Amino acid sequence: MHRRDAADPLRPFRARFALPDGIRYFDGNSLGALPVDTAAGIARTVTEEWGQGLVRSWNDADWIGAPQRVGAKIARLIGAQTHEVLVADSTSANLYKLLVAAVRARPGRRVILTEPGNFPTDLYIAQGVADLLPGIEVRSVPRERIADAIDATTAVLMLTHVHYKSGARFDMAALTRRAHDHGALALWDLSHSTGAVALDLRADQVDLAVGCGYKYLNGGPGAPAFLYVAEHLQATLSSPLTGWMGHAAGFRFEDDYAPAPGVSRFLCGTPPILGLSALETGVDLMLEADRAALFAKSEALTTLFIALVEQRCAGHGLALATPRDPAARGSHVSLRHAEAHAIMQALIARGVIGDFRAPDILRFGFTPLYVGYADVWHGVDILRDVLQTGEWRQARFQQRAAVT
Amino acid sequence: MHRRDAADPLRPFRARFALPDGIRYFDGNSLGALPVDTAAGIARTVTEEWGQGLVRSWNDADWIGAPQRVGAKIARLIGAQTHEVLVADSTSANLYKLLVAAVRARPGRRVILTEPGNFPTDLYIAQGVADLLPGIEVRSVPRERIADAIDATTAVLMLTHVHYKSGARFDMAALTRRAHDHGALALWDLSHSTGAVALDLRADQVDLAVGCGYKYLNGGPGAPAFLYVAEHLQATLSSPLTGWMGHAAGFRFEDDYAPAPGVSRFLCGTPPILGLSALETGVDLMLEADRAALFAKSEALTTLFIALVEQRCAGHGLALATPRDPAARGSHVSLRHAEAHAIMQALIARGVIGDFRAPDILRFGFTPLYVGYADVWHGVDILRDVLQTGEWRQARFQQRAAVT
Structure with a gap:
């Protein structure tokens, strides 16, 4: 060796x-x-929990708690509090939810600020938001000038922490501080960072973040993604994807939407249990490492x-x-x-x-x-x-x- | 016996x-x-395609084609053309995509028409759309009066074909025709219909539909959902969730969004392969039955x-x-x-x-x-x-x- x-x-x-x-x-x-353990984990989820437990496993195997449970584990990898992270949907969909929420939380500000060459889905999602919401625009500024481009028109600074192509890493703390200095929110895509480089979202005072489950977290092809909402923002932000899993009392089957307290309001549809099972095994393995x-x-x-x-x-x-x-x-x-x-x-x-x-x-x-x-x-x-x-x-x- | x-x-x-x-x-x-075959199918996807094939399986195992491939199979169950259906995201997220698309395709019309007591996530998603888009409102009318409530203000009629609680089934053909008579689009939730009752979306001239993968299709807990867009609408509708998988050339990594031709523009993030694998086994089994x-x-x-x-x-x-x-x-x-x-x-x-x-x-x-x-x-x-x-x-x- x-x-x-x-x-x-x-x-x-x-x-x-x-x-x-x-x-x-x-x-x-x-x-x-x-991960070696994943095959057995998925087999157990499929054969025992689904096959034998059937619908009862939503409770008995705590399927219903998986988005928050796995989110809490990822929180430990990114320096977040356990109740600030959940697993849901794809990185793209989570980005959409948080971007719309951020823009709506900063009325009167029109700019989603990002860089050209950011990961394509981030740019596309931002363009989709700008296309949908009157008066909102995407502004792309080369990374060396981005700090200076943050101003009173900026609703949200949306960047990918580690660039998917170059591997270049932004100074998350400094840019987040800069965004805050101008009253903007900072939304970070951690897809190429989580499990790869040290992250401390609390210390860096990050507002919002998304990340991918199938890269360094070893969650499997198309694994569900995660999202982070800083505690102090959770009560005021609202998701545009107001699905029943984000409802305050989803199983009362009421006609009127009311957002769940906390980050759970950013859940949308029924949690993807097979994907969550594999992701949880991958995250558990990473948590074993120093x-x-x-x-x-x-x-x-x-x-x-x-x-x-x-x-x-x-x-x-x-x-x-x-x-x-x-x-x-x-x-x-x-x-x-x-x-x-x-x-x-x-x-x-x-x-x-x-x-x-x-x-x-x-x-x-x-x-x-x-x-x-x-x-x-x-x-x-x-x-x-x-x-x-x-x-x-x-x-x-x-x-x-x-x-x- | x-x-x-x-x-x-x-x-x-x-x-x-x-x-x-x-x-x-x-x-x-x-x-x-x-389904008995699902355990083996998932094990193959995990152990062989992911474990041995690794990233190469996006092509070699045609993971990348799974949303359209499984969608084409579901199309046969609902009387759609193979290129009118794809599998993606959750029912709630698909509903959001199609509802926003429908409302935007009928400018000047303000009403999403539905019934009280419709499945909660359908109502919540519609309320979320109305909350986001200026001038749009949700109107809930009891089912016996709904045909008469369709008028020139109706942008889209959004109903669940078979009611989740009562099991009551709407006359999809008649209500769709009625919507068309007034210039509105018809969006049907087929969650409790697909694989349970005869469906013929083409004959009924349905515009848009969504449906669930984990009920009669036996796709597993939180299986990915499907969506249907009638061929004649595909070129004019646009998804608000403009993720890279719905891009015309997603792997060119261009900065500007351009929608894929056809129903694929309603894809968003990376396809959930474990969920798709289980769903495909369930759908294949149902396709064996008369x-x-x-x-x-x-x-x-x-x-x-x-x-x-x-x-x-x-x-x-x-x-x-x-x-x-x-x-x-x-x-x-x-x-x-x-x-x-x-x-x-x-x-x-x-x-x-x-x-x-x-x-x-x-x-x-x-x-x-x-x-x-x-x-x-x-x-x-x-x-x-x-x-x-x-x-x-x-x-x-x-x-x-x-x-x-």
Whole structure:
């Protein structure tokens, strides 16, 4: 075993994942790997809770409490209070709910402020909100000028903490403070941060946040997402998606909507129990790990990768697209290359799975729970091989979908 | 075996469900039972597609095509064209998307027309839309007067085809025609109809519909829901939830939203693959059954139940709350009783699972795929016992949640 893997306090977690043989997986920032416990957990949910318990399991297996229960666990990963987080819907739908709520909580302010190149669904959802609500507009300002663009017209600052492509990390505390200084709310997308970098939403006084369940939380493909609403805002914000699960007394079957107290008002439809079951297993596993060790390893893996690529792959046209300062990035590293798509396809054919992001990005994610130092060495070796042999030129690969 | 079960062409389907021993399950209209194939299907999705395929399964296992693929299968159950249906989000969220789209497609008309006592989430979602969009209001008119209430102010008629409590079924064709006569759109909630009664959305010229995956489709707890948009409306309607999966070219990661052609624009976030996998197994199983036999058996079971209750449970204060005409009801039957809650708890303790709906309804669902005629006899026997012995008086049962 590689010396640093042998010394890695997180090394035992690798055996808790069902990784395929012969694969180096650097795409946990897109879809996290399968925890070993998840198959048994889902089987229990399906066979025992659903099959045997049937409708009684809404109570007996506490299905009905799953959105808050799993939310409370995620809260511990992001520095929130347990009653500030819940699991529901998709990241996109949660963003919509919170964005509409934020805009309505700041009447007279017209701007949703964001950056160009933010993750597409964030931009699309914001555009949809602006299209729906009279007078609201989306303003996209390059990140280096965004602090100065916050002003009295800003209703909500909506940013993704760690950029899905570059991996660049915003200063969440400083920008949130800046938003508050101008009376605006701050809404952060934590999809590429949660479980990857240290987060402290309370200390940073974050108002609102959303995040993804299927990346570093290893919740499975299309896992339900989470949302966070700071305690002091919960009583005044209202969801536009006023479904029965967000009602103050949903099972009284009354005709008139009344929002539940607290963050639960941001629930909408019936909770997706299979997805919640898998997500809970993934979150439980992450909670077993020492968080300081986790984030230190993220930093160490990304730092090692950058150093090895620069040492061993020089002269092949690769350019680092991710900040060099570890405090200014997440747990993935992107490299720019004109033939990025063909190169990534050649890497995947050799068992090194990262992904391609248009137009020219090779993206490599380093999930500290299951990626080892030897994996990084091996991945860079294969990358060098692929570049030196030029095998990516021969291969004919189709461009296909892959979910962020 | 009961004579009628022996003659039932659908009887073989009973063995395709993993029903617990000693239970008579009359709550498939709340949560459908577990198909035997589902456990293996989910295990394959988890272990092989996710565990081994990892992110590659978005393409290799066609995860990315699941919303349209499963939607096309559901289309066959509701008399829609395959490209008019997709699976996404929850019933509540889909209702929101279509309701906002409908209201925006009828500018100048201010009314969402519905009935009091419609399923709560339908009313709440409509109230949320009215609260968000200036000038829009929800008008609730008792069902016997609803046809006359449709007028030039009506933007959209929003009704649930089979009522969740009474089981009463609207004349979908007639009311849709009436809506069209006045220039309004018709949006139907098919949650208690799909897989339970014959549906022909094309013939009835239905504009928009939503429906639930976890009832008669046996898709599992909190299964993703479906939505239907008639072909001729697809190009002009737009979703307020403009997530990346509904983008014309979501994987180009462009900054500007552009709706996908067709019904796919009503997708929002990343598809919930575990839920879709279970739902697909449930729908596949239902597609194996002869639809005429299915709906004939729904009618026969509910008719038998009503007859037996009236013959064998007379004098105990039960009143039929469901229409006697089979064409005017769905596949569940409700009985009114002042002590409905305690009686249902006593029935459940005896292994007869129906549910209680406030304030005074005992609800029994008859899923034709797995409920048999002997089950109906047995269920009524136990009901008679519970009423005769008065055992419900002794029991102290807690009122708890149960998801419609």
